Structures are given as C-alpha cells and as structure tokens.
Amino acid sequence: MKKTLLSIALLTFGTTAVTYAQSDYQADSIFIRKIFDTALSDGKSYEWLRDLTQKVGPRLSGSAGAAKAVTYTRDVMAAEKFDNVFLQNVLVPHWVRGSKEKAYIISGKQKINVPVAALGGSVATPKGGTKAKVIEVKSFQELRALGAEKVKGKIVFFNRPLDPTKLNTFVSYGGAVEQRGSGASEASKLGAVGAIVRSMTTRLDDIPHTGSMRYASGAPIIPAAAISTNAAELLSKLLKENPDTEIYFEQYCETLPDAPSHNVIGELKGSQTPAQYIVAGGHLDSWDFGQGAHDDGSGCVQSIEAVRLLKDLGYKPKNTLRAVMYMNEENGLKGGVAYADSAKSKNEKHLAAIESDRGGFTPLGFGIVATPTQKAKIVSWSKLFAPYGLHEIGPGGGGADIGPLAQQGTVLLGLIPDSQRYFDYHHAANDTFDKVSKRELELGGAAMAAMMYLLDKYGVE
Amino acid sequence: MKKTLLSIALLTFGTTAVTYAQSDYQADSIFIRKIFDTALSDGKSYEWLRDLTQKVGPRLSGSAGAAKAVTYTRDVMAAEKFDNVFLQNVLVPHWVRGSKEKAYIISGKQKINVPVAALGGSVATPKGGTKAKVIEVKSFQELRALGAEKVKGKIVFFNRPLDPTKLNTFVSYGGAVEQRGSGASEASKLGAVGAIVRSMTTRLDDIPHTGSMRYASGAPIIPAAAISTNAAELLSKLLKENPDTEIYFEQYCETLPDAPSHNVIGELKGSQTPAQYIVAGGHLDSWDFGQGAHDDGSGCVQSIEAVRLLKDLGYKPKNTLRAVMYMNEENGLKGGVAYADSAKSKNEKHLAAIESDRGGFTPLGFGIVATPTQKAKIVSWSKLFAPYGLHEIGPGGGGADIGPLAQQGTVLLGLIPDSQRYFDYHHAANDTFDKVSKRELELGGAAMAAMMYLLDKYGVE
Numbered sequence: 001m002k003k004t005l006l007s008i009a010l011l012t013f014g015t016t017a018v019t020y021a022q023s024d025y026q027a028d029s030i031f032i033r034k035i036f037d038t039a040l041s042d043g044k045s046y047e048w049l050r051d052l053t054q055k056v057g058p059r060l061s062g063s064a065g066a067a068k069a070v071t072y073t074r075d076v077m078a079a080e081k082f083d084n085v086f087l088q089n090v091l092v093p094h095w096v097r098g099s100k101e102k103a104y105i106i107s108g109k110q111k112i113n114v115p116v117a118a119l120g121g122s123v124a125t126p127k128g129g130t131k132a133k134v135i136e137v138k139s140f141q142e143l144r145a146l147g148a149e150k151v152k153g154k155i156v157f158f159n160r161p162l163d164p165t166k167l168n169t170f171v172s173y174g175g176a177v178e179q180r181g182s183g184a185s186e187a188s189k190l191g192a193v194g195a196i197v198r199s200m201t202t203r204l205d206d207i208p209h210t211g212s213m214r215y216a217s218g219a220p221i222i223p224a225a226a227i228s229t230n231a232a233e234l235l236s237k238l239l240k241e242n243p244d245t246e247i248y249f250e251q252y253c254e255t256l257p258d259a260p261s262h263n264v265i266g267e268l269k270g271s272q273t274p275a276q277y278i279v280a281g282g283h284l285d286s287w288d289f290g291q292g293a294h295d296d297g298s299g300c301v302q303s304i305e306a307v308r309l310l311k312d313l314g315y316k317p318k319n320t321l322r323a324v325m326y327m328n329e330e331n332g333l334k335g336g337v338a339y340a341d342s343a344k345s346k347n348e349k350h351l352a353a354i355e356s357d358r359g360g361f362t363p364l365g366f367g368i369v370a371t372p373t374q375k376a377k378i379v380s381w382s383k384l385f386a387p388y389g390l391h392e393i394g395p396g397g398g399g400a401d402i403g404p405l406a407q408q409g410t411v412l413l414g415l416i417p418d419s420q421r422y423f424d425y426h427h428a429a430n431d432t433f434d435k436v437s438k439r440e441l442e443l444g445g446a447a448m449a450a451m452m453y454l455l456d457k458y459g460v461e
Numbered sequence: 462m463k464k465t466l467l468s469i470a471l472l473t474f475g476t477t478a479v480t481y482a483q484s485d486y487q488a489d490s491i492f493i494r495k496i497f498d499t500a501l502s503d504g505k506s507y508e509w510l511r512d513l514t515q516k517v518g519p520r521l522s523g524s525a526g527a528a529k530a531v532t533y534t535r536d537v538m539a540a541e542k543f544d545n546v547f548l549q550n551v552l553v554p555h556w557v558r559g560s561k562e563k564a565y566i567i568s569g570k571q572k573i574n575v576p577v578a579a580l581g582g583s584v585a586t587p588k589g590g591t592k593a594k595v596i597e598v599k600s601f602q603e604l605r606a607l608g609a610e611k612v613k614g615k616i617v618f619f620n621r622p623l624d625p626t627k628l629n630t631f632v633s634y635g636g637a638v639e640q641r642g643s644g645a646s647e648a649s650k651l652g653a654v655g656a657i658v659r660s661m662t663t664r665l666d667d668i669p670h671t672g673s674m675r676y677a678s679g680a681p682i683i684p685a686a687a688i689s690t691n692a693a694e695l696l697s698k699l700l701k702e703n704p705d706t707e708i709y710f711e712q713y714c715e716t717l718p719d720a721p722s723h724n725v726i727g728e729l730k731g732s733q734t735p736a737q738y739i740v741a742g743g744h745l746d747s748w749d750f751g752q753g754a755h756d757d758g759s760g761c762v763q764s765i766e767a768v769r770l771l772k773d774l775g776y777k778p779k780n781t782l783r784a785v786m787y788m789n790e791e792n793g794l795k796g797g798v799a800y801a802d803s804a805k806s807k808n809e810k811h812l813a814a815i816e817s818d819r820g821g822f823t824p825l826g827f828g829i830v831a832t833p834t835q836k837a838k839i840v841s842w843s844k845l846f847a848p849y850g851l852h853e854i855g856p857g858g859g860g861a862d863i864g865p866l867a868q869q870g871t872v873l874l875g876l877i878p879d880s881q882r883y884f885d886y887h888h889a890a891n892d893t894f895d896k897v898s899k900r901e902l903e904l905g906g907a908a909m910a911a912m913m914y915l916l917d918k919y920g921v922e
Contacts, residue, residue: 037626165498167849169900202900362823362879364850388628389825389879391852418823418850418879420900439630439663439881 020380020458028457032384032450035309039446045305046438048076049298049360053291053433060120060288061328062094062259069284070262073300073325077266080308082323084269087262090338092328094259095120097288098252101225102129103196107238107245114231117208118251119180119197120287120331121215122224129250130155130194130223136239140178140186152191155247157239158183159198159232162423169202169419170358173426176200177211184224185216195224196247198232201423206230209428210287212331225249263335264325266304268311272318275347278455279322280306280354280448283329283336283401290431294422298360298441300325302415305445306354306452317456319351326401329357330427333400340404352411352455354448355399359425360441361417362389366451367396369412374460378413381454390447392416411460413451415444481841481919489918493845493911496770500907506766507899509537510759510821514752514894521581521749522789523555523720530745531723534761534786538727541769543784545730548723551799553789555720556581558749559713562686563590564657568699568706575692578669579712580641580658581748581792582676583685590711591616591655591684597700601639601647613652616708618700619644620659620693623884630663630880631819634887637661638672645685646677656685657708659693662884667691670889671748673792686710724796725786727765729772733779736808739916740783741767741815741909744790744797744862751892755883759821759902761786763876766906767815767913778917780812787862790818791888794861801865813872813916815909816860820886821902822878823850827912828857830873835921839874842915851908853877872921874912876905 039045056072059065070087077085103116118124135151137143138160143151158179162172177200184195199209206228215221227235238245264284270276282299286292303323310321326335343350354366365385368375375394382393398412406412417440425431500506517533520526531548538546564577579585596612598604599621604612619640623633638661645656660670667689676682688696699706725745731737743760747753764784771782787796804811815827826846829836836855843854859873867873878901886892 036628040625164501164900167497167904362881420823420904421898424898437882437885439625443628443881 019377028384028454031453034313035449035453036388036446038309038313039305039442040439043305043442043445044308045301045441045445048301048304049293049436049441050433052297052301053293057291058288059284059286059292061092061261061285061331062256063288066261066285066327070264073264073284073304077304077323082266082268082307082311085266087264088338088342090261090263090327090335091258092261092334093332094256095331096254096256098124098254101249101251103225103227103247103249105235105238105245105247107242112234115206115208115228116225116249117210118253119213119224119226120210121213121255122184122251122253123221124252124254125194125223125250129248131246131248132193134235134239134245134247136236143186143190148190151187154192155194155196156183156187156192157196157235159236161198162200162202164202169423172202173200173423180211180226181213182216184213184222185219188220188222192222194222194249196249197224197226199226199229201229201426203424204229204233207428207430209426211427223251225251261327263327263339265322266307267320267322268307268317270318270320271316274320275349276319277322277348277350278319278352278452279324279350280452281324281326281401282356283327284325285328285330287330287427289429291433293431293433293436294359294425295427295431296329296357298436298444299356302356302360302441302445302448306448309446309449310453315453319456321452321456329401336401337404340407343405344408350405350408350410351460352413353398353402353405354413354415354451355402356415356444356448357399357401358415358417358419359422360436360444361421362440363415363417363444363447365390365392365416367398367414367416368394369398369406370460374411377458377460384454385447385450388443388447415448417444489845489915492914495774496910496914497849497907499770499774500766500903501900504766504903504906505769506762506902506906509762509765510754510897510902511894513758513762514754518752519749520745520747520753522553522722522746522792523717524749527722527746527788531725534725534745534765538765538784543727543729543768546727548725549799549803551722551724551788551796552719553722553795554793555717556792557715557717559585559715562710562712564686564688564708564710566696566699566706566708568703573695576667576669576689577686577710578671579714580674580685580687581671582674582716583645583712583714584682585713585715586655586684586711590709592707592709593654595696595700595706595708597697604647604651609651612648615653616655616657617644617648617653618657618696620697622659623661623663625663630884633663634661634884641672641687642674643677645674645683646680649681649683653683655683655710657710658685658687660687660690662690662887664885665690665694668889668891670887672888684712686712722788724788724800726783727768728781728783729768729778731779731781732777735781736810737780738783738809738811739780739813739913740785740811741913742785742787742862743817744788745786746789746791748791748888750890752894754892754894754897755820755886756888756892757790757818759897759905760817763817763821763902763906763909767909770907770910771914776914780917782913782917790862797862798865801868804866805869811866811869811871812921813874814859814863814866815874815876815912816863817876817905817909818860818862819876819878819880820883821897821905822882823901824876824878824905824908826851826853826877828859828875828877829855830859830867831921835872838921845915846908846911849904849908876909878905
C-alpha cells in the first residue's frame with residue numbers, strides 16, 4: 001500500500017514532488033517572509049516613485065523628462081551601492097505632441113467640444129484642422145464592408161468598446177487596441193481623411209487616452225486621435241440622430257529625428273556564475289501627459305526594490321542579478337531590443353527575465369513563458385507565494401521589453417497585478433502618483449524579489 | 462487499481478467529492494458566468510453608490526443623513542420591484558460631533574496645529590479645552606507599568622502603529638484598535654485627563670480617523686480624540702526632544718437621547734421554503750465625515766445588487782432571499798441585534814447570512830463561520846469562484862452585523878476583498894465615492910450573488 005500511495009502521489013503532484021523538495025520549504029518560506037516584511041515595513045519603492053513621478057514627471061522617449069529619469073534611476077541604484085550601475089545607449093523615436101489638441105462635434109446647430117488626444121506616432125492635421133462627416137464602425141470588417149464609396153472624404157470613428165465582461169482587463173484591451181494601432185491606415189486605404197478612436201479604457205469618463213499607432217506601408221497618411229469614452233458615446237448618439245454629424249479636430253504633433261537615450265542597469269554580481277543573469281525590469285519611458293505612475297514608473301521602482309531587498313537582506317546571489325530600466329517601450333521598444341542585442345553580443349546568458357508593466361496594483365501571480373519543464377518547476381514554488389495572495393502562477397505572458405530575450409531561450413515572467421483599475425489611468429493624464437497604493441506597490445516589488453531569489457537558488461532547468 | 466485510485470481520490474479530495482457533484486459543475490459555472498457578465502456590463506451598484514454617497518452623504522446613526530439613506534435604499538429596492546420591501550424599527554445611539562475640533566502641540570516655543578477628530582462616543586473637552594503634558598505609550602501594559610504617579614494629570618498618547626507586515630490589514634487593525642476603543646478608560650483609571658490616539662491607518666498622512674470608543678464602567682470619563690499619523694510621528698519626536706511637550710485639544714461632541722431609526726430590508730420570496738432565509742447585507746450608517754463610500758456604502762449597494770442580479774436573471778429561489786441594510790454598526794450594532802431578535806421572534810429560519818463590510822475592493826474570497834461539515838460543503842464550491850479571482854474560500858470571519866444571527870446557528874459568511882487600501886480611508890473624510898472602482902465594486906456584488914445562488918440551491922447541510 002505504501003508503494004501504491006507513493007506512486008499515486010507522484011501521479012497527482014508529479015512535477016511538484018520532482019522539482020521542489022519539501023525539505024527546502026521551511027528555509028525558503030522564512031526568507032521570503034523576510035523579503036515581504038522588509039518591503040512592507042522599510043520599503044523604498046514608494047518614495048522613489050514619488051520622485052520619479054513628481055520631480056521627474058512625464059518622460060516620453062527623446063524628451064528632457066526621459067533624460068532626467070535616466071539620471072535619477074542611475075543615481076538611486078548608485079546610492080543603494082549596487083555593485084555596478086551603467087547606461088546602455090539606445091537610439092529612440094522622438095515624437096512630440098506640440099500644442100494642445102482641440103476637437104468638437106458639429107451636429108445640426110450644436111457645436112460641442114470634446115476631450116481629445118493625438119495618438120502617438122500620428123501626423124498633425126493640416127493647417128486649419130480636419131473636419132468631415134463621420135462614419136462610425138465597430139470593426140475593420142465593418143469598415144471594409146462599407147467600401148471606399150462610403151468612406152472617402154470622411155473621418156472614420158472606431159467605437160468598439162473594451163469588453164467589460166473579461167475579468168482580466170488586458171484581455172479586453174487586447175480585443176480593442178487594433179483600432180488605435182491600425183485604424184488610421186485601415187481607414188485611409190478607403191480614402192478617409194482622419195481617424196477618431198474611442199479611448200482604450202474600461203471606464204466611461206472625460207479623459208482621452210493616447211497610445212501608439214503605426215502607419216501601414218503604402219497606405220495614405222492621415223491624422224489620428226482618441227476622444228474620451230463619454231465623447232464617443234455622445235458622438236455615436238448624435239450620429240444616430242443625425243447622420244450628417246461632423247467632427248473637427250486639430251493637432252500639432254510631429255516626429256523628429258531619432259534621439260540618443262539609454263537603458264539604465266544596476267547589478268549585484270553573482271558569486272558562482274557571474275556571467276549568468278537574472279533580471280527584473282520595467283520601462284522608464286512614459287507617455288507625455290500624466291506622470292506615468294502605474295505605466296510604468298511602478299515597474300521601474302519595483303525592479304530596483306527587488307534587487308535592493310535581496311542585497312540588504314544579505315543574499316549572495318549565485319548568478320548576477322540586475323534591475324533594468326528599459327527605454328522606449330511605448331513607441332518603439334528600442335530599449336528592449338537593444339538590451340537583448342547587447343546581451344547576445346556580450347555572451348551574457350540570461351536565465352530568466354521578469355517584467356512588471358501592468359501597474360503597481362496588488363500582485364496576484366506571474367505569467368510564465370518557458371518550456372513545459374521550466375514552467376512546472378516554477379509552478380512548483382506556488383505555495384511559497386500563496387501566503388501573499390499570489391495564487392496565479394502560470395497563465396499569462398512575460399512583457400514587451402523582455403520579449404526580445406526569447407531569442408536566447410530566456411525564461412520570461414510577467415508580474416500579474418490585479419487589473420481592474422489599470423485602464424482607468426493607462427496612457428492618460430490621470431496616471432499620477434496619488435493613484436498608487438504604497439502597500440500594493442510594495443507587495444509587487446517583494447513578489448519580484450522572492451521570484452528572483454528562487455530562480456537564482458534553483459535555476460530554471 | 463481502479464478501486465485503489467478511487468479510495469485515494471476520496472482520501473485526497475474527500476469532502477469535495479462527497480458534497481459537490483461534478484455533474485452540477487457545468488450548469489452552475491454557466492449561471493455564475495451570467496451573474497458576473499451582467500454585473501460587469503449592466504451593473505447598477507455603482508450608480509446607487511454614487512447617490513448614496515453624494516446625494517445622501519454621511520449618515521451617522523440618528524442623523525438626518527441616516528434617515529435619508531433609509532428612504533433612499535427602500536426606494537431603490539421598491540423601484541427594482543423586489544417582492545417585499547420594508548423597514549424594521551431600531552432605536553440607536555445618537556452621538557454628534559458638534560463644532561470642529563482643534564488641537565495643537567506646544568513644545569518649547571513651538572505651537573503646531575495638528576489634524577484631530579473626536580472619537581465616537583467621547584465626551585467634549587471642558588470649556589476652554591484640555592491641555593496637559595503628554596505621556597506616550599505603545600501598550601496598556603506599558604501604561605500600567607508607569608502607574609498613577611506618572612500618569613495623573615497628563616494626557617496619555619497611545620501611539621502603537623498598525624503592524625505593516627500583516628498581509629491582511631484587518632489583522633493589523635485588530636492588533637491596534639484597543640487603543641482607540643478602551644484607551645481613554647485605561648488612562649483615566651490612572652488619573653489621566655485626556656486620551657490622544659494615533660489614527661488607525663496603515664498610511665502616514667494628515668488625515669484623522671475617527672471610530673467608536675467606550676467608557677469602562679466605573680472609570681472616570683475623559684475626552685478622547687485621534688490625531689493623524691503624521692501628527693503622531695511628530696508628537697513622538699518632539700516628546701523625545703522635550704519631555705515637557707504638551708498637547709491641547711478642544712472638542713464639542715455629545716451623546717443625545719437614543720433616536721428612532723430603521724433597518725431596511727428587501728426580499729425575493731422563496732418558492733419552496735419561503736420561511737427559510739438567505740440574506741446579504743451591509744450597514745447603512747457611516748461616520749459623520751467623508752461619504753462612507755467603502756464603509757459601508759459599498760456593502761449596501763452590493764447586497765441589493767446581489768439580489769437584483771438573481772432576480773433579473775430569472776432565478777427562482779427555493780428560500781427567501783433578502784438584502785438587509787443594517788443600521789448602527791459603527792457605534793452600537795443595534796441594527797444587527799434588532800434583526801436577529803426579530804428573526805427569532807418571527808421564527809424566520811436563517812440558513813445563511815453574508816456580509817460585505819470590508820470595502821468595495823476586488824473580492825478575494827469569503828470567510829466562513831460554520832460547522833466543519835458546512836464549511837467543507839461551501840469550500841467544495843471553490844472552483845466555481847476561482848475564475849473570478851476568489852481563491853480564499855474558508856479562512857476569515859463573518860461580519861459584525863450578522864454576528865447576532867449565530868445564536869440561531871446561521872452559517873455566516875464575510876466577503877473578503879483585497880484589504881491593502883481599506884485603512885487609507887476607514888472612518889475618515891477621504892472615504893469618498895471617487896475612491897471606489899466601479900469594476901471592483903461590481904465583482905464583489907457578483908460574488909455575493911453567486912454565493913447566494915449556491916447556498917439557495919444546495920442548502921448548508
């Protein structure tokens with residue numbers, strides 16, 4: 001019976017039993033408790049975030065703010081006495097918004113101003129703005145079915161909301177964001193003169209949300225902007241009442257020549273295999289309004305904090321641990337690409353990379369991109385995270401900035417925080433420091449530190 | 462082997478296999494998905510909360526606001542065409558704050574104003590305020606060790622912070638709140654002339670948090686107030702520099718004669734056993750500043766929403782389902798007691814009672830107070846909640862208002878939301894509508910509806 005029980009146990013808990021020894025549990029759980037206790041009682045990330053958001057402020061790639069953010073985070077890691085702190089050159093796109101945009105709806109005798117923001121990467125409107133009748137669509141399929149005859153000379157209004165029934169709001173976002181990214185070119189191929197997109201948020205409010213868009217090769221280049229969700233609801237209602245409703249918008253954005261910038265890297269040297277790396281990171285750039293508090297100031301300070309916690313708790317890593325602030329996630333991903341290229345050219349073997357780029361909210365788990373064996377190994381650590389509310393170790397992706405490391409087979413992990421509020425603030429002027437909870441932020445940094453510790457101690461194979 | 466496997470399976474998953482049939486899973490998961498989809502796409506609780514917080518506003522027991530809240534929630538349930546909506550008489554304590562409090566620290570030549578709030582139930586200071594030297598303590602033990610000689614004529618300053626390392630901030634609160642509840646009498650027994658308490662919050666800020674206190678029988682009655690955590694830090698620092706530091710405070714609160722008020726109840730009649738009840742509730746009263754948005758406007762509108770969702774989805778309950786707005790949780794619990802007394806006298810058998818009184822944050826689970834068999838039955842439904850992020854079905858308590866139902870053996874369930882932000886706002890002027898996330902609130906109401914559905918369908922035995 002004993003043997004049967006054992007084989008059943010292996011059948012039931014198989015990989016767990018194989019990859020994580022019960023005998024390690026006590027020591028690991030004690031150390032991880034220390035990580036969380038220290039983060040919650042003597043955490044540093046919240047004050048760093050205060051400075052990064054309120055003293056540095058917005059930091060779009062190529063801006064003076066981005067340059068200040070590079071200096072600030074480098075100085076923080078130097079002050080924390082990381083073994084090595086350095087910058088990595090990155091050439092980044094340099095898009096600027098220019099003067100504030102304006103937009104209004106004209107319906108019959110009504111002229112109603114609406115909150116608007118140019119999309120990142122868009123061109124300006126011609127002098128005197130763009131005004132035209134509006135065609136509302138919910139999908140590219142619907143747009144194409146209308147055909148050039150009905151679209152030509154019009155402004156296409158992309159009004160598919162984020163699906164509110166998805167528990168993970170990133171899934172809702174993923175189901176709608178093509179309208180922002182590709183809507184303008186889909187519209188211009190059919191002769192549209194402009195594109196207006198419903199803001200990518202789960203809320204109904206008066207705040208426009210920007211974000212990147214791309215022009216498809218060969219499609220005519222037309223200006224694109226986002227209006228607030230309340231404005232989108234209004235425009236849709238007015239169009240039903242009066243199909244001749246027009247919208248006017250003017251914007252002054254432009255793309256300047258690429259600008260020199262940097263990734264910022266701080267490290268603790270590994271004591272056994274220093275040429276092997278485990279990294280935690282976030283992206284240092286943000287959109288140009290608000291303060292980039294959740295997106296992604298939080299991920300940056302959590303990454304520094306994760307390494308700082310391990311250092312201050314006296315942990316001596318086998319592998320080299322890094323905090324990496326990637327530049328230019330929002331409109332180019334040049335930092336993530338440059339980081340992976342550099343790692344390859346310097347033969348830096350990256351065992352694992354963690355990214356936090358889903359806001360500084362209560363952490364619920366980690367998404368893992370890895371082989372099934374690697375995934376099973378990491379999942380076997382789940383019970384070390386459960387006391388801290390991280391019950392979702394497994395499903396989900398890594399992160400945009402660490403994606404390029406996949407080319408060298410690095411295990412990618414994305415911190416998964418509670419996503420309910422993320423799109424309230426995403427790419428908008430209200431993504432400010434006061435929207436971040438100190439404790440929620442600290443729990444995320446601690447979770448990343450705990451994951452780095454386990455990855456370092458047990459490896460990924 | 463087949464038999465062995467089965468017995469092992471029973472060994473491993475025992476109670477689950479016994480109490481929840483796999484064959485029910487599909488239908489239940491489909492219905493629960495409908496509950497969540499409806500809550501997130503056509504939820505009504507957020508707009509009710511807007512009215513309750515912004516049109517009704519604060520609603521301390523006995524106040525005009527409390528009376529308006531009774532009328533408002535009764536009208537909401539009537540408009541939703543609940544089968545029966547009625548009020549239940551409750552006589553409640555009637556404490557009023559009076560004019561705004563003042564406090565300042567005098568240390569050497571410095572006179573520094575500090576944010577202060579009288580504690581609920583406290584007496585006023587004598588005319589001209591109370592001013593005295595300050596004795597700081599972290600515990601009642603420390604206070605008693607000082608003895609009457611060192612305490613007499615002083616103001617005792619209770620400055621034990623909430624423990625930041627507890628993941629569940631209610632545990633931190635539970636470890637500190639005796640200072641607020643009993644500190645004044647503990648101090649007055651030793652001859653103190655006043656009690657100043659560090660605000661019960663996990664944050665460092667300038668916002669005083671009120672809350673109830675009680676005078677111990679026989680102890681001299683002295684005034685008690687809370688100062689903000691930043692003020693508490695400052696006072697502690699100044700006391701170290703100068704032990705002769707004094708504090709002055711004045712407050713005008715008083716306890717008026719008990720006032721007539723009401724619990725508000727709405728119900729869907731049971732189709733099979735209408736004299737058996739399953740109830741969801743929150744408390745309608747709030748403290749007298751802020752808007753009582755998280756505490757406990759959220760719990761009230763979630764409870765109405767839970768019943769409304771089941772009704773609008775066409776669910777025909779076996780037992781009678783009720784939404785109950787209890788009056789006077791904050792300073793007396795008269796509503797909860799009156800409800801249980803009425804249930805007993807009318808022979809209303811209450812199978813289960815759910816309470817939401819931990820804020821309108823993302824729900825993580827339910828705490829259960831029940832027999833082991835009942836608990837196991839409810840825990841066996843866990844996988845129906847896991848897709849919605851509720852992974853913690855089991856540990857935790859019920860709720861203050863439903864506590865008195867324990868006398869008739871009712872199963873008590875407390876909704877457990879994420880607690881990280883709760884004490885940022887608790888009993889304070891910043892507990893306002895804008896602090897509540899629509900989606901987080903809606904998830905809580907949906908979770909309560911799903912639990913009511915399962916309790917009704919399968920019973921508790």
